[in-house]
Amino acid sequence: MAQLTKQDLIDIRRHLHEYPELAMQEVQTHQYLLAVIQKFKQDYLEIREVPELPTALLVYVTGSAPNRTIGYRTDIDALPVIEQTGLPFASKNPGIMHACGHDIHMTVALGVLNWFSEHQPKDNLVFFFQPAEESQNGGKVAYEKGVFEGKWRPDEFYGLHDNPNLPAGAIGCRMGTLFAGTTEVNVDLIGKSGHAAYPQDANDMVVAAAQFINQVQTIVSRSVNPIEGGVITFGRLDAGTIRNVIAGKARIEGTIRGLTQKMIEHIVDRLKQVADGIATSYGATVNIAFNQGGYLPVENNDSLTRRFIAFAKQDSQTQFIETQPAMTGEDFGYLLSKIPGTMFWLGVDDNSALHSATLNPKESSISKGINSIVRFLEYRQTAD
Template structure:
């Protein structure tokens, strides 16, 4: 590929295969960063400005200066991978043991590079800011970037867009909805402290298995009786640790779980109710109950009404786009934090696979890359022409 030329579909697929082979975990994306930077430097540089923030060294920002800019439109892609041992059997499988692009971020990056390449050749009307974000899967990359103030001055978008691949949608289809696309997630850890003792003398102990069990039962009523059933929510405790042997009463128990909600208001409400239930259990069982709630940057992905309506209208009208209105997903995505700070829209790109996201056998259809680029570049051009 030379300057002033557009990436062909075979070249885009080759990029995807190369990225697939070098997956890296959150905040460790050095090889990925180097590959992205080297690829972008091959593009026409006339309108480009590239920045690697010192405060977030595996992140990459690329600004394409528009010819008559009235705003800066941001486009975000995530670049990290998951601690999953690949089992696809692909000839370009992961070369890093125990790490895999099992969430399709290699597809995300390939689409972003294709878009960047197109607008590097065809100067946009407005400024375009491409944000290659580390640490989506863990460590709150979007929140970290915001808190480290990397979106300042000309690097601050007026609106933000981003995609996530979806194995359940047809290849190249665009999915979106008004309102929440992804739920917010909160990690919940609850420790119960009582008094251990002999199983034969329960009157001399304070059993935290019983206290923790009663807590779990009461927490289930938060969703069934404290949450609007139309809005919904999820509380799941997947881990319960207590005791060491069958004939000793446990003086300590620990629960680990997750909360999911479709709005930040709902997440906050569920958090509050969990703390209230914990206080009741502590009082009832004369125990010490410590609740640790950690949401980090995994806020609900709440799409901006005006921008999302505009996005959906374009995609529905575009003859080359298969648009599908989707339901909200209870999975999490840290783009929600950025959408709480900047108006914007997140959407799905169909990759037509029988395996689910985060699966060791995920094999997205790479034909989605070119189709996704065509749909998104059309929308961005439309957006810039319609102030």
């Protein structure tokens, strides 16, 4: 296969969109990606599958005179969303959709890899097609399984996320944090059930849960520096079985988001304190548990990001937009906590939000994104 045309790229994207798969189940996606890559010129390529992480795929591109190894990551999983776009290439897998645009991500990565299969880079490149970004933190799993050891460990790592609020093909980035870190929080309150007519003989966990939720609202408003920002959202509350029985148990499930790991840890500490206070005040047992997994803040490396932004601003073929941090999560943050790098946005110009059933990215963003990334990687290889 020679260099992919714009139509080739659109066809690839549409195929990927038709057959989305959930985290750690990306079997068809893996096979399709492998089949496409195997058609590329193989002179400089080494393809690696990972038995411990069977849907992952890595490709090593040997540089002509390498000073470093540059990593590029794309995520490959989809979401449990029922598609409502009405597109002729809409998802054929019921209840699953590329509602976060990972089909665009993969297509761009394939386009960049295809270019360097035809034009040998100076530096070594490692392309990582990562499963399970949306859940199960595939980046963390891969790192802990030793995927990035030896020659497969990049000296620096790059990756993109599509953004429907930016013009198609535009590149967005910023110094510091691009995406927030996220932590799941589960709270179990245990008291004593009883008859609705005799509250004095019971210990009502509906009341305790309500007070817990109310008190938590003061953490962000009174314990967090407003310039730094943080979010606590409780999206689920379960308690009781019937209207005339006092609930002896309640469960609250939510999420914490912060732009730095320090902020997330601060909010976690304050939540524990509130839980202890509720337990004392209501004579209840309050168990609170947290799970962050690999969803650390996406904190861009200062020197690499400064260079990336400088390139994007001076490159006549790239439309660069400096963006604000977003409270959405991304497990690339875990990899950036281990390997310096930069994450950036690729504009896809759509009225629908990420994770929505009607997301329909502009396909014109694909070639523009590939061209900007190729030019950046070639520019990066001329730097010391």
